[in-house]
Amino acid sequence: MVFNASIRYLHERLTIDDVDLESIVNEVGTPAYVYSLARIRDNLGRLKAALAPVHACLHFSVKANGNLDVLRTLRDAGAGFDCVSGGEIFRALKAGAAAEDIVFAGVGKTRAEIEYAINSGVGWINAENLGELAHIEAMAAEAGLQAVQVALRLNPQVTANTHPYMATGHGAAKFGLTCDVIRQVLNDQQRYPRLDFAGIHLHIGSQLGDSAATLAALDKLLALARDFPQITTINLGGGLPVAYRFGEVPPALEPLAAEVARRLKPYSVLLEPGRSIVADAGVLVAEVLYVKRQAGQTFVIVDVSMAELIRPALYGAHHEIVPLRQAYDETISTQVVGPVCESADVLARDRDLPPLKPGDKIALMTAGAYGMTMASNYNARPRPPEVVVDGDRWWVSRRREAITDMI
Ligand code: LLP
Numbered sequence: 001m002v003f004n005a006s007i008r009y010l011h012e013r014l015t016i017d018d019v020d021l022e023s024i025v026n027e028v029g030t031p032a033y034v035y036s037l038a039r040i041r042d043n044l045g046r047l048k049a050a051l052a053p054v055h056a057c058l059h060f061s062v063k064a065n066g067n068l069d070v071l072r073t074l075r076d077a078g079a080g081f082d083c084v085s086g087g088e089i090f091r092a093l094k095a096g097a098a099a100e101d102i103v104f105a106g107v108g109k110t111r112a113e114i115e116y117a118i119n120s121g122v123g124w125i126n127a128e129n130l131g132e133l134a135h136i137e138a139m140a141a142e143a144g145l146q147a148v149q150v151a152l153r154l155n156p157q158v159t160a161n162t163h164p165y166m167a168t169g170h171g172a173a174k175f176g177l178t179c180d181v182i183r184q185v186l187n188d189q190q191r192y193p194r195l196d197f198a199g200i201h202l203h204i205g206s207q208l209g210d211s212a213a214t215l216a217a218l219d220k221l222l223a224l225a226r227d228f229p230q231i232t233t234i235n236l237g238g239g240l241p242v243a244y245r246f247g248e249v250p251p252a253l254e255p256l257a258a259e260v261a262r263r264l265k266p267y268s269v270l271l272e273p274g275r276s277i278v279a280d281a282g283v284l285v286a287e288v289l290y291v292k293r294q295a296g297q298t299f300v301i302v303d304v305s306m307a308e309l310i311r312p313a314l315y316g317a318h319h320e321i322v323p324l325r326q327a328y329d330e331t332i333s334t335q336v337v338g339p340v341c342e343s344a345d346v347l348a349r350d351r352d353l354p355p356l357k358p359g360d361k362i363a364l365m366t367a368g369a370y371g372m373t374m375a376s377n378y379n380a381r382p383r384p385p386e387v388v389v390d391g392d393r394w395w396v397s398r399r400r401e402a403i404t405d406m407i
Helices: 021-028 037-050 068-076 086-094 111-120 130-143 179-187 212-225 254-263 275-281 311-315
Strands: 007-010 013-016 032-036 056-061 080-083 102-104 124-127 148-153 195-201 233-235 268-271 282-294 297-302 321-323 332-337 346-353 361-364 386-390 393-398
Touching: 013 021, 021 032, 021 282, 021 361, 021 386, 032 037, 032 275, 037 056, 037 068, 037 275, 037 386, 068 080, 068 086, 068 386, 068 393, 080 086, 086 102, 086 111, 102 111, 111 124, 111 130, 124 130, 124 195, 124 233, 130 148, 130 179, 130 195, 148 179, 179 195, 179 212, 195 212, 212 254, 275 282, 311 346, 321 346
Parallel strands: 032 386, 056 080, 056 268, 080 102, 102 124, 124 148, 148 195, 195 233, 233 268, 297 332
Antiparallel strands: 007 013, 032 282, 282 297, 282 361, 321 361, 332 346, 386 393
């Protein structure tokens, strides 16, 4: 059985590229995140090919996966980075990114973060409120800079077809500036002599179900940008969807790329994909601790919880679960739960799985995006290690936290 070009059963063992996952966790233990660098390169390559007509410059969204080996791999493959904190800028630079290949975004950048970004020389700052523009202007003056490139983030007042927690472009969302406010800023540019308002930024949400809202938002953006010839660059954000369920096929990118290319011909284009590059390149491996049968239910209690993978608890997200050793038994309806003291700590509800027993290892699939980056130390649980696989080699890229790291 093949899940994607890098993750499949080979001789009945779940394999990531040329490495048997069980051989990794036998050494590093569970829970453990494991990423395929080959799959990440592949995903980036396929995205670039599908988007070729747009001539876009891709900035990987570090919030999806901030692992240094992942970032280095993407840098080597020519990607820039979308960062939303001083911590993410630090990571991108540490991974060897050139500062000008970094865009710095975020609803609430601190003065210290803006100063760090400016002094590092990031390529763009995506700004989303007037107070922030004043800070950038003041810090540019302090640093003696003449032209800091700023992209104003547009809130197009368009609702994306996605989970409500991932929709960012509607009027009630905290993100971006409305059309009117952007017009005011651009008409009033002399107030910001050291800012070069050369771009408009747009990101209406993540795991977007279709492209209708994106194109509607883009049309609003273009109506605005046309009136201001200094706008040369459009940053379209991220949001490209991935398949989380077996058999699901995300919509083809080419038709969207053609529409975008047609509309954005006169502009330079930036994109900030995160999930679509890393999600299906990663798994989170867990071990079954106990099986409890009561009240007509089968609870499989594993050593992964909402602390290591919060997506099911937070969004009701679906992650497929497969045993590391291929099983052919009849499936039974199972509740896969973690050890954390929260009723929301359920990784899979009423999931048809082969019978599992203590000691069995399972993989939570499509965990390469927003997995480790959203992990916490809730219940004083050390965060898992991150292992990367490159062909037939693998190594621990980031070690498991120790309980002494947490105090
Ligand atoms: N650009 C901006 C301004 C963003 O806010 C985001 C994601 C991206 C790019 C990358 O979007 P992507 O290509 O990954 O969809 N924690 C949630 C996802 C939240 C996304 C936040 N912003 C999840 O686990 O699904």
